Amino acid sequence: MTAAQAPASGLLERLPTYPIQRLTALMADVPPAPGLAPIFFSVGEPRHAPPAAVAEAMGQCAPGSLGAYPSVVGSPALREAISGWLGRRFAPATVDPGCEVQVVNGTREGLFSLTRTVLDSSGPDAYVVYPNPGYAIYEGATVLNGVKSWAYDSTTTSRHGEVFLSVPEHVWARTALLFVCSPDNPMGGVQQLQAWRTVFELSDRHGFTVVVDECYSEIYTGEEPPLGALQAAAMLGRNFDRLVVLSSLSKRSNVPGLRSGFMAGDRAILAKAARLRAYNGGGMNQVVDAASVAAWNDETHVHASREKYREKYRFVIPLMQRSLDIPTPDAGFFLWADVSRTGLSDEEFTKQLFMQQSVLVMPGSYLSSAFSPEPIRQRVRIALVANLEECREGARRLQAFVESLESAQQLNGTTA
Ligand SMILES: Cc1ncc(COP(=O)(O)O)c(C=O)c1O
Numbered sequence: 001m002t003a004a005q006a007p008a009s010g011l012l013e014r015l016p017t018y019p020i021q022r023l024t025a026l027m028a029d030v031p032p033a034p035g036l037a038p039i040f041f042s043v044g045e046p047r048h049a050p051p052a053a054v055a056e057a058m059g060q061c062a063p064g065s066l067g068a069y070p071s072v073v074g075s076p077a078l079r080e081a082i083s084g085w086l087g088r089r090f091a092p093a094t095v096d097p098g099c100e101v102q103v104v105n106g107t108r109e110g111l112f113s114l115t116r117t118v119l120d121s122s123g124p125d126a127y128v129v130y131p132n133p134g135y136a137i138y139e140g141a142t143v144l145n146g147v148k149s150w151a152y153d154s155t156t157t158s159r160h161g162e163v164f165l166s167v168p169e170h171v172w173a174r175t176a177l178l179f180v181c182s183p184d185n186p187m188g189g190v191q192q193l194q195a196w197r198t199v200f201e202l203s204d205r206h207g208f209t210v211v212v213d214e215c216y217s218e219i220y221t222g223e224e225p226p227l228g229a230l231q232a233a234a235m236l237g238r239n240f241d242r243l244v245v246l247s248s249l250s251k252r253s254n255v256p257g258l259r260s261g262f263m264a265g266d267r268a269i270l271a272k273a274a275r276l277r278a279y280n281g282g283g284m285n286q287v288v289d290a291a292s293v294a295a296w297n298d299e300t301h302v303h304a305s306r307e308k309y310r311e312k313y314r315f316v317i318p319l320m321q322r323s324l325d326i327p328t329p330d331a332g333f334f335l336w337a338d339v340s341r342t343g344l345s346d347e348e349f350t351k352q353l354f355m356q357q358s359v360l361v362m363p364g365s366y367l368s369s370a371f372s373p374e375p376i377r378q379r380v381r382i383a384l385v386a387n388l389e390e391c392r393e394g395a396r397r398l399q400a401f402v403e404s405l406e407s408a409q410q411l412n413g414t415t416a
Helices: 019-026 052-059 063-067 076-089 107-118 136-144 162-166 169-173 193-206 229-235 267-280 286-296 300-315 317-321 346-357 388-412
Strands: 002-005 101-104 127-132 148-153 175-181 209-213 243-248 261-265 334-338 379-383
Touching: 019 346, 052 286, 063 286, 076 101, 076 261, 076 286, 101 107, 101 267, 107 136, 107 175, 107 209, 107 243, 107 261, 107 267, 127 136, 127 169, 136 148, 148 162, 162 193, 169 175, 169 193, 175 193, 193 209, 193 229, 229 243, 261 267, 300 317, 300 388, 317 334, 317 388, 346 379, 346 388
Parallel strands: 127 148, 127 175, 175 209, 209 243
Antiparallel strands: 002 148, 101 261, 243 261, 334 379
């Protein structure tokens, strides 16, 4: 857990380098193993087929639809489709499409705009509290708004909200915004009702806004779909004051390039966000808007894609668990693997695995807070985005790599 004060100027200089750019720099001179086609487990970019309905809807758009500027909040048809989906998926929550839903160009853009919106009246002593490790945008948006950050340790179990009790009272007292990711990246944990009760009580006591990133909510293995924050609020008899949830079609419908998502919840915050987004060009292209209506209204492709992830949970995770200590996630497509038994740092592990087996993973330290006094050095993140056969092959190569390291250790008479 860390606190950091960003300076009043030169904020871009304090912005940590984005994880994918760090990985590209790390691997710049590292060749793959000769004769082995590379397998990429490094980036969370879904690779299952996108739904046919998306391409069809795009094909049906008259070219004339690009002759008008898009609405900042999204077309009424798209907001209806999203609020319909939210109502079906997260009952008993219901969301008013007129003022409680706003379309964004992907979760990332929404998170970024929303951070600016929520921090509008906060001074430099305000805190933003976010998970560590976690999605880089939470920290980047915090830094660029010139406020303080507190990164909570999300590797301890977050399911029941224990993690929030570790944040000191003096930080909560000055917190303007709390980011929660559920199902989270990279651990795959899902917050249960007790966790939401804790979060809402803290928000009520200290008056901060809770922004919840739920973009992995549709990839899960159990029978019960992950609980959502709006759903938890409704179950606890609350309204959506100081609560905004974001999600997108990127993971649900395998269209990360479409850049289509939404934010939903507190209507006053969304109205302020629309003021900001009218200036920063937040409106969604109308072809994308039409394709998104088709995607949110169709659940068949989501089932099919989820089944493919379930196969990977069944057949790939146990294979990978033979070589490394990997907790089975509740949801999402990431594995958070402990590489300490190999004696290598996360970066060294990543480089050697690629050189020997052409398998690319993400070093865990690239996902940890840049302000953390102890960056996470012995974890790597594995994204199970490729098809089943490729993931299996990747698991076999991982096992061969770890075994080769272990036999070398035995030969040298060393243990990690
Ligand atoms: C936790 C998390 N939130 C948000 C995003 C961005 O998703 P989108 O494509 O909706 O912008 C990602 C992408 O990998 C992510 O891992």
